Amino acid sequence: MGESGSDSLLLRKALSSQLEYPQWPPGYRCLALSEDLMHAAHGLLQLAGPTSDEPVAPLHTWARCFAQDPEFDLALCFIVLDEHGPVALAQGWTSAYLKELVVHPRARRRGVGRRLLEHVFAHFAGRGEGYLDLRVLQGNNAARDLYASAGMYEVKRYSWKQPPAHTY
Secondary structure (H helix, E strand, O other): OOOEEEEEEEEEEEOOOOOOOOOOOOOOEEEEOOHHHHHHHHHHHHHHOOOOOOOOOOHHHHHHHHHHOOOEEEEEEEEEEEOOEEEEEEEEEOOOEEEEEEEOHHHOOOOHHHHHHHHHHHHHHHOOOOEEEEEEEOOOHHHHHHHHHOOOEEEEEEEEEEOOOOOO
16 A cells, blocks of 8 residues: 555735625624534534544534633634524634634535635734634645635645555
8 A cells, every 4th residue: 555645735814904804695694603602613624524634623622622722712713604504614723823614515605615714814814913824735626726816825835644554
């Protein structure tokens, strides 16, 4: 068996104080993540599956991070709801890093991801951050197209190689 791996890119968006929060179309609302929405938010992460080379942590582990890890802050996480429930999640970290951006399949190609990304940019700009970074798998072309169209640019490439599996 050969090596398998995943290459990823670190992308950056320069932020300015001129950024405004997007207008959401009727039927959609964007809220700061709260404890009562944690289960729904985690469900979106599980539905999307791993968005990097890291697996999705179990709910109890992920939720505990908000109390124990200084990078995690509910005020930097946003969930988008429609009439059927959660459709998108953005998880920002205190280091001006977007850890996760996931969109439910029923809301893809409707501008939800783009508006949520713009919401995150405006929020971090309002905190006085000069830029926002994120990491995306190189093969995730839909996400890369979204980020490029939002003015994000490549800062660094990462390569991760998984050792070959052993057969006994």
